Amino acid sequence: MTVVTRFAPSPTGFLHVGNLRTALFNFLIARKAGGRFILRLDDTDPERSTQEFADAIQRDLEWLGIEWDQLEKQSDRFDRYAAAADELRAKDRFYEAWETPTELDLKRKKQLNMGQPPVYDRAALSLSDDEKTALRAERGAGVWRFKLDHQRIEWTDGILGDLSIDAASVSDPVLIRADGQVLYTIASVVDDTDMGVTHVVRGSDHVTNTATQIQIIEALDKTTPAFAHHSLLTGPQGEALSKRLGTLALRDLREQGMEPMALLSHMARIGSSQPVELVDSIDALAEGFDLEHFGSAPTKFDVEDLWPLTARVLHETPFELVADDIAALGVPADIAPAFWDVARANITRKADMADWWALFRHGATPLVDDEDRDFIAEAFAMLPDAPYDADTWGTWTSAVKDATGRKGKGLFMPLRKAVTGRERGPEMVDVMRLLQVKPTL
Structure with missing residues (x-):
């Protein structure tokens, strides 16, 4: 199969x-x-x-x-729905009803007050031909309801397990509205059976709908697909x-x-x-x-759970799959692969690449604490003009250390913040070799 x-x-x-x-x-x-x-x-x-x-x-x-x-469009299949409706009428499983929404609401309220399930009372089934003619003349076309067999509808759900619903606790479903619009309940049945659908998975809010559709499928002598409700x-x-x-x-x-x-x-x-x-x-x-x-x-x-995965x-992602995106930013071809190696470990979405290229291309707005301002000014004065290479960071920081006596975090963190405008990010060796301009205060 x-x-x-x-x-x-x-x-x-x-x-x-x-x-x-x-x-x-x-x-x-x-x-x-x-x-x-x-x-x-x-x-x-x-x-x-x-x-x-x-x-x-x-x-x-x-x-x-x-x-x-x-690819199918249900609007192309109205003839099939009409044929199914005719078949249900011939089998005495389809009937017209004329209650207004207000009348149906009053009926439901009365049933609830009496402790009864609020289901359609099938009053339309007892109408005589003359009464139907009069209602049709007064109110126009009615809705068409499927007449359920009042028995238990049972199936083994692919997720929920064995299910059983008493059809007497469910209203006969409206399949065609008074304006002639064919509703999902019958259109879906006709399409699924015509197209050989074997498995239907949908939300758990469709469980009752599935029960009524199983009876419609059986009334049309078709094969019932396997249902599952997530x-x-x-x-x-x-x-x-x-x-x-x-x-x-x-x-x-x-x-x-x-x-x-x-x-x-x-x-x-x-x-x-x-x-x-x-x-x-x-x-x-x-x-x-x-x-x-x-x-x-x-x-x-929680949509926030999706961003770490992104x-x-x-x-x-290998460079080849983002090469066009990087080229569109204006990154020179000779440094584009190195740029991606640095950027991809420090972005959440592709659009974040633009911020990193802006930093490398134009420099960052320095992030400098007041007590570090003179230190940064002295350090920047010791840095030669771009371009830089893989040795620049080590050579520069060694010279700054010798000149100022700073070391460890007190040396490296203020320089990182001043060069990148950020407290964290790529290795500074990589930052310097991609930096296109000399940083300034």
């Missing part, structure tokens, strides 16, 4: 870290098994779906190296992450300088029994991926 998975985002906004978790899990399962991964755009809402967001979704996935084998992300203190997802868009992380493998390595492991480790390729990530390592507890996510990615 060929493993087939899918990621089905709505092009109504930008992808965020929560979306990425779902996309990545499905992609890694397919990649590990040598199967197929489908990108399916859930664009059945014409008012909110835009090409801009569809393009952005693809751009984000391409940036991360998440490649799809098949935990939802929270903030670092366990707070709801949903309000912050707008600030955790993948495009924003990319613009901030996040490295793809840092993000992927982190998202593939948090919430599992495996430690987060930086992995150097998607294939290696897929090889070590297994849903059995994940649990049901909410997963804490720094490690850069530290391990």
Whole structure:
């Protein structure tokens, strides 16, 4: 059996870290098994779906190296959804209902007051043909609901284990709105079964939805895929992450300088029994991926955990992969490799290279304590003009030591701060041989 998975985002906004978790899990399962991964755009809402967001979704996935084998748009498949709806009507599993939102809300409140589950009471099923005609004339088209079999719906979840939901505790789901819009619940079922999807991984907020979809699949005499529901992300203190997802868009992380493998390595492991480790390729990530390592507890996510991983990615990146970025800064070709060797150990993101080149090219604003000002002035007077080499730091500091009597930290730290404007950074031997101008007070 060929493993087939899918990621089905709505092009109504930008992808965020929560979306990425779902996309990545499905992609890694397919990649590990040598199967197929489908990108399916859930664009059945014409008012909110835009090409801009569809393009952005693809751009984000391409940036991360998440490649799809098949691209589908649900807006191209309305004929298939209509055929499935007709089949459900013929099997007496689909019915029209006309309650207004206010009427449904009053029904729910009454049920809650009586200690009953707030589910749709199926009043529409008892309407006569004349009553339906009258309601259609008064209110227009109604919504179309799937008639659930009131029995337990059971399946073995790939993460949560054996699950069982009483269908009587769930409202008959609306599959088509009064305005004709086809909703996710049926569109997803038709697409998954038509496209041979074998495994569906999504958030735990879809568990009840999965139960109803299993019955829809069975009503259409199709094969049910294996379902798994991963935990939802929270903030670092366990707070709801949903309000912050707008600030955790993948495009924003990319613009901030996040490295793809840092993000992927982190998202593939948090919430599992495996430690987060930086992995150097998607294939290696897929090889070590297994849903059995994940649990049901909410997963804490802190974006700050991604920056040390990004720094490690850069530290391990060979010069050839950043040569163009360095050339764009104006670093001469003859010192570019040496510049990268120094910079990569002292940056968190690629953009930080610009600060280091500015220091080497133009010099830094000296950081000098009042009690060291005369010492620094004397030391700078002893330093020849650039260019410098690997021996400059040792020769200069020896001369300064002999002239001033300073040594150890009292010698080296004030000179580092004065030359670089920083208290820490690369070895000063390396700083001096890259420095293009003589430092001045």
